[in-house]
Amino acid sequence: MNETSNQQVVLAVRPQGDLKPSDLRLEACAMPLPGERELLLETIYLSIDPYMRWWMRAEKSYNDPIEIGQVIVGATVSRVRQSRHPDWQVGDWVLAYSGWRRFAVSDASGLRRLDPNLAPPATALGVLGMPGFTAYAGLRNIGQPRPGETVVVAAASGAVGSMVGQIARLRGARAVGITTGAHKLSYVKQELHFDAVADYNAPDFVEQLKKSCPDGIDVYFENVGGKIWDAVLPLLNTHARVPVCGIIAHYQRPSAEHASIDRLPNTMAQIMGKSLTLRGFIQTEYADTQMDDFLNEAGQWLANGQLAYREHLTHGLQSAPQALVDLLQGRNFGKTLVKVAEP
Amino acid sequence: MNETSNQQVVLAVRPQGDLKPSDLRLEACAMPLPGERELLLETIYLSIDPYMRWWMRAEKSYNDPIEIGQVIVGATVSRVRQSRHPDWQVGDWVLAYSGWRRFAVSDASGLRRLDPNLAPPATALGVLGMPGFTAYAGLRNIGQPRPGETVVVAAASGAVGSMVGQIARLRGARAVGITTGAHKLSYVKQELHFDAVADYNAPDFVEQLKKSCPDGIDVYFENVGGKIWDAVLPLLNTHARVPVCGIIAHYQRPSAEHASIDRLPNTMAQIMGKSLTLRGFIQTEYADTQMDDFLNEAGQWLANGQLAYREHLTHGLQSAPQALVDLLQGRNFGKTLVKVAEP
DSSP states (O other), X not given: OOTTOEEEEEEOSOOOSSOOGGGEEEEEEOOOOOOTTOEEEEEEEEEOOTHHHHHTSSSOSSSOOOOTTOBOOOOEEEEXXXXXXXXXXXXXXXEEOOOSBSEEEEOSTTOEEEOTTTSOGGGGGTTTSXXXXXXXXXXXXXXXXXXXXXXXXXXXXXHHHHXXXXXXXXXXXXXXXXXXXXXXXXXXXXXXXXXXXXXXXXXXXXXXXXXXXXXXXXXXXXXXXXXXXXXXXXGEEEEEEEEEOOOHHHXXXXXXXXXXXXXXXXXXXXXXXXXXXEEEOXXXXXXXXXXXXXXXXXXXXXXXXXXXXXXXXXXXXXXXXHHHHHHHTTOOOSEEXXXXXXX | OOTTOEEEEEEOSOOOSSOOGGGEEEEEEOOOOOOTTOEEEEEEEEEOOTHHHHHTSSSXXXXXXXXXXXXXXXXXXXXXXXXXXXXXXXTOEEEEOOOSBSEEEEOSTTOEEEOTTTSXXXXXXXXXXXXXXXXXXXXXXXXXXXXXXXXXXXXXXXXXXXXXXXXXXXXXXXXXXXXXXXXXXXXXXXXXXXXXXXXXXXXXXXXHHXXXXXXXXXXXXXXXXXXXXXXXXXXXXXXXXXXXXXXXXXXSOSOEETOSEEOHHHHXXXXXXXXXXXXXXXXXXXXXXXXXXXXXXXXXXXXXXXXXXXXXXXXXXXXXXXXXXXXXXXXXXXXXXXXXXXX
């Protein structure tokens, strides 16, 4: 390990439309030195999540945009390699927010200690991490499915979608998953035990969804947007709830000019006519008050074998740009993780 | 009074786009006869409301559509002309739902007795009626303005809008009204005491609205839709609430084909990025549990001189079709009422 053995990925140019790997740049950088009460962390797993594309837009949203030359943000499962902090030992596993880099210094604030004997550490980025908590918080605070109600989610084999359906079922609701491809459809039905699935690339997708929801839709967990919304909207029941946690379809093309149809008037008319609730959220709003509940409850479900999950792993920090591109195109299968280093 | 002295207005043809008076037909009809425990009511005031156009659409919504040949629905302030019911006397004032007709029979269910000594009976159709309660319920349940927050409403001189702003101010919030025309702008500012107004037909409307909301918008009471939404959306603060009770702009043209821009993706992106809540409602959802609170509170405000209101009166049932057309075009000034008969 020497001064130049650190690596990071920065924003090279602001992406226009679909993200390309060349919009990002892998570069060597100096090894950071921990000061008094600081730690040196080595990234073992880097979480790849759709919101990263959102943060690359120029517009300010709930966050400041990532600037050109800045390291891409991201949650990591890391190990302590040097410690100048009395509470931490070399070798400790932590959930951190180091971003897309191999080594990072931390003042230990905001770290969560992970016990590798309780659950595999990488689950802190997926089923027991931000994606799982996003599903949990969106259902608990906004979706509020009652037993027997129908909950629909797209990207159903993904990190958030798979948890939405499984939690909905654990609450006694019916879960309907939207995805595409024989493997993913089968996985959602057979291994995640959703009640029904619909293939959004099938010519009869709208019919499939309708048949999967004979009593309409009470909760639509919106994490995709685009044409799926058009199929869901007519099926929503009076007083349906729509947690909006992400709209991957719009991250890359936030405005659709030269469209042939303005879809907003019909959406507003349905909101009014069916007394719908659409509510955007980010999981951080609920983390302070509900994260402990989530970790207890989901940890128990996982220990009991009531939660299935799947990881989509690539290797080495240099694989991260393509991994994000693939995720945004729906070419991942499960929670996307980059294994940056051996534990 | 003889068998043919009754009159009603029915749906003649299903309107396409903007409502025309000829889409409705005034016709003579038989005088109804009250049976045992029934009343004959004479309509004194007929309420003209935007939702009537909504109910003329072919699509089912929260209601069944009005069929061709069917009497147009509507709330009325009526007087009892014959009573075969022990609880009611000839001459009693009632809030009824007789629809667009001069005489109607009622079994007395759903009637609200009005005391003309407490408030002018016509207020039961406006400031103390459905429009007032719509404003009250939308703010109480969805908008939830806190003191110092900014509440924006369009059609600010209208029956609902005027109450939204006045209630918001009574709750300690700032009220900003959107309307057009020197008389309406002045009325909203001077007589309704809104904190600021913006003229949606002014070339600098977007700038006017922005200047009127230096701290952004916390509650937008959506009762209009269309281009006003485009001006409001960028000003909404994180966690802003949008009660959606009506979208007059969309009643007549629910879908906008051949548009140049699809506005839905940006709206969804803002819902997500700013954790907005959009929630459709109809006041009937809250009437059972909150109408008494409203009548007590708003009745007190009115008695104390804390609520201003204005009525836009036309005369005779034959004037009702044009009155609705004018309302939908924004040519009314205040709560639109048809005075069908002398008390």
